[in-house]
Amino acid sequence: MTQAQSSALASSRRRLWAWRIGATLALASAVHLLAVWAVPRVIMGRVLSAAQPEKTTGVFLPPMTDASARRIVMPSPDLLYATCAFDVSTTPLRIRADPKSPRYWSIALYADNSDNFFVINDREAVGQPIDIVLIGPKAYAQRPKMPAGSKLIDSPSARGLLLMRVLVADYAAEKSVVEAARGSLSCEALR
Amino acid sequence: MTGKATSPRRIGWSTLAGLAGLVVLAATLGLGSAWLVLKRSDGLGARVGPWQANLLAGSADADLYTRARVAVGGLLALNRAETMYYVAATDSDGQPLRSRCSYRVSGLPPKARWWSLTAYAEDYFLFPNEQRRYSVNGLNAAINEKGAFALISGPSDPGVAGLPWLPTPGDRGLMFTLRVYNPDGALQASPASLEAPRIERLAGCA
Numbered sequence: 001m002t003q004a005q006s007s008a009l010a011s012s013r014r015r016l017w018a019w020r021i022g023a024t025l026a027l028a029s030a031v032h033l034l035a036v037w038a039v040p041r042v043i044m045g046r047v048l049s050a051a052q053p054e055k056t057t058g059v060f061l062p063p064m065t066d067a068s069a070r071r072i073v074m075p076s077p078d079l080l081y082a083t084c085a086f087d088v089s090t091t092p093l094r095i096r097a098d099p100k101s102p103r104y105w106s107i108a109l110y111a112d113n114s115d116n117f118f119v120i121n122d123r124e125a126v127g128q129p130i131d132i133v134l135i136g137p138k139a140y141a142q143r144p145k146m147p148a149g150s151k152l153i154d155s156p157s158a159r160g161l162l163l164m165r166v167l168v169a170d171y172a173a174e175k176s177v178v179e180a181a182r183g184s185l186s187c188e189a190l191r
Numbered sequence: 192m193t194g195k196a197t198s199p200r201r202i203g204w205s206t207l208a209g210l211a212g213l214v215v216l217a218a219t220l221g222l223g224s225a226w227l228v229l230k231r232s233d234g235l236g237a238r239v240g241p242w243q244a245n246l247l248a249g250s251a252d253a254d255l256y257t258r259a260r261v262a263v264g265g266l267l268a269l270n271r272a273e274t275m276y277y278v279a280a281t282d283s284d285g286q287p288l289r290s291r292c293s294y295r296v297s298g299l300p301p302k303a304r305w306w307s308l309t310a311y312a313e314d315y316f317l318f319p320n321e322q323r324r325y326s327v328n329g330l331n332a333a334i335n336e337k338g339a340f341a342l343i344s345g346p347s348d349p350g351v352a353g354l355p356w357l358p359t360p361g362d363r364g365l366m367f368t369l370r371v372y373n374p375d376g377a378l379q380a381s382p383a384s385l386e387a388p389r390i391e392r393l394a395g396c397a
Contacts, residue, residue, distance in 0.1 A: 025217075025220075027214065028224070031218050031220075032221040032222075033255070035225035039225075039262050039263065043262045065325075067317040070316050073263070073316065074316075076307065076326075077317060104304060104305060108273075114261065116269055116270045161267070167305065167330075169331060
């Protein structure tokens, strides 16, 4: 092999390695960004799939949080929860509640990417019942008829989760009050 | 003829193997770096003492990384206007928290409607314990004459009168989460103004 041929071969090898390294880094960056983007959506998807709503109210009422609660990270042991997994792609959702707990409670709505796009607490409700109509990001075939007195909320995603929190100091002593508070929640398709 | 027919095929397999190796390496690098970034707990907000505030939890203003890190370590958090979250994974001397060690956590209650301090294992879930005691909060905390609260966490009951015990059995990573519900305006505007509870490791780490 002549010196010129040897030099050309070395140059060709350098270009090949540069291409390999560049392609690996570009692909690794794409995988990295895709993974970071997908994580909240995959985790929320698992949470939404696991929700087991009660047939008449559409609400899931998990037991008081203890160490066996391993579905959602960092569960609060001071709160009693109620959840509604919603899908407002074809019909709006009517959310109603009338909690009568003297302590903190809130109703929060989460998009399918985990963003908290709405929350109301007991102070903001000032003793009035909650009546919300949640609509999806796309227009419906038929314009929904708004019930009188309902508040309209836009959901940024078709699927998502409602999470109600009721503060509990002593569950055994307060059971009737806090269970009635979360039991007042209903999530029903508005047709 | 045979040589001409087999030579390109050999090159093809070799190229394919090289590409497969490249894809596997890229996937490993991409997923590994994503995992490392998402498991980090710093950089999400103000730091005060050993406590790291997570100010964008649940917010639609959260960026790609914040949203993913919150999903891993604090899914379904409320936004900052409703609740502020402070997480400590070290004691006040900067040493990593371990469940086999006992700690005294003390300070002034945060200026808020109510608060709670919960012990979590490194997997972000509660410590199983016979007492079914997982947190101390503004409704059940022991407040002294100076208006301060204190508690002791550890694998066994220290038996200190007047101080609640948070059981943390086993030898695992440990973190405390301080939830501040309906924080007052000044704290909301300046999360670093929290009078951070001290976390002191007690002698005799088992």
